[in-house]
Amino acid sequence: MCELMDQKIDLRATRDQTKxxxxxxxxxxxxxxxxxxxxxxxxxxxxxxxxxxxxxMINKNKA
Incomplete structure (x- = not known):
């Protein structure tokens, strides 16, 4: 099996929230x-x- 499939990926934001x-x-x-x-x-x-x-416009387009 592929080694990449066994790795866990952290998807959390990598930066702090700024002002x-x-x-x-x-x-x-x-x-x-x-x-x-x-x-x-x-x-x-x-x-x-x-x-x-x-x-x-609806009425105009009907005509």
């Missing part, structure tokens, strides 16, 4: 999340506009 990694994770958590439901989407003007634009 920037921690900051990046915190910033990611602050990112604005997309609405989950239709009701949530209709509460935001940006999403209402996007939905209207999408419907307009």
């Amino acid at each position: 920037n990694d921690t900051v990046d994770k915190k910033l990611f958590n602050l990112a604005k999340l997309e609405p989950v439901t239709f009701e949530e989407a209709t509460q935001e003007a940006e999403w209402r506009t996007s939905m209207k634009d999408e419907i307009t």
Whole structure:
């Protein structure tokens, strides 16, 4: 049998987490999340506009 098959490989990260990694994770958590439901989407003007634009394009493509 191949000797390489018998070796265990350590797949853990080989570097320590830096301050920037921690900051990046915190910033990611602050990112604005997309609405989950239709009701949530209709509460935001940006999403209402996007939905209207999408419907307009769908109707235009039907013609």
